[in-house]
Amino acid sequence: MGLPQPGLWLKRLWVLLEVAVHVVVGKVLLILFPDRVKRNILAMGEKTGMTRNPHFSHDNWIPTFFSTQYFWFVLKVRWQRLEDTTELGGLAPNCPVVHLSGQRCNIWEFMQGNRPLVLNFGSCTPSFMFKFDQFKRLIEDFSSIADFLVVYIEEAHASDGWAFKNNMDIRNHQNLQDRLQAAHLLLARSPQCPVVVDTMQNQSSQLYAALPERLYVIQEGRILYKGKSGPWNYNPEEVRAVLEKLHS
Helix, strand or coil: CCCCCHHHHHHHHHHHHHHHHHHHHHHHHHHHHHHHHHHHHHHHHHHCCCCCCCCCHHHHHHCCCCCCCHHHHHHHHHHHHCCCCCCCCCCCCCCEEECCCCCCEEHHHHHCCCCEEEEEEEEHHHHHHHHHHHHHHHHHHCCCEEEEEEEEECCCCCCCCCCCCCCCCCCCCCCCCHHHHHHHHHHCCCCCCCCCEECCCCCCCHHHHCCCCCEEECCEEEEEEEECCCCCCCHHHHHHHHHHHHCC
């Protein structure tokens, strides 16, 4: 891959400034008006399920906002979205992925004729794991008309990155074996569909702008549904509405 175009560099610079201002202002407001800022963060957490997650108290995750690790992660996500080229009706990227056995394949190999394929991108983040049962219910209700695939991508809340207390102790993946080992943790949740991992070049995550989690529905190689990016807008129930419409 060549160097980014000058226009992309300018966009990245602008996003860098936006995120830096956001973090600085957020940190100042957290000091001056801690209760008000915490209420706002809790309101956002309601959308992700964090406020209803029995494994986490507010003190496990709210104090991590506006930290250095928070800054670098948000910047990475915002930069990734600048290169998002997927669109409804457009061709779905046929990215290479890896089976948990280590065998390499491509996303399109999981499409079965004209049946829709639901792609669930994520990692062991609290929001992804909290809504995993919703995803499993989709499989139970629509496996007769659709296929499903979990693509395990880079960690959003690695223990050596933007970490939450009481979260799974998974460090940033240094090699493919690390990623495969982390993905095996999902098997304890009985996903009822194939689980693959992204390459260490993060090709699926980048081309689908999937970090930290995202849902897609593709059919015959085209994007039928493109979910909004998580964690705030990661919503398996939107996929349910798409599949119900197809089923009817």
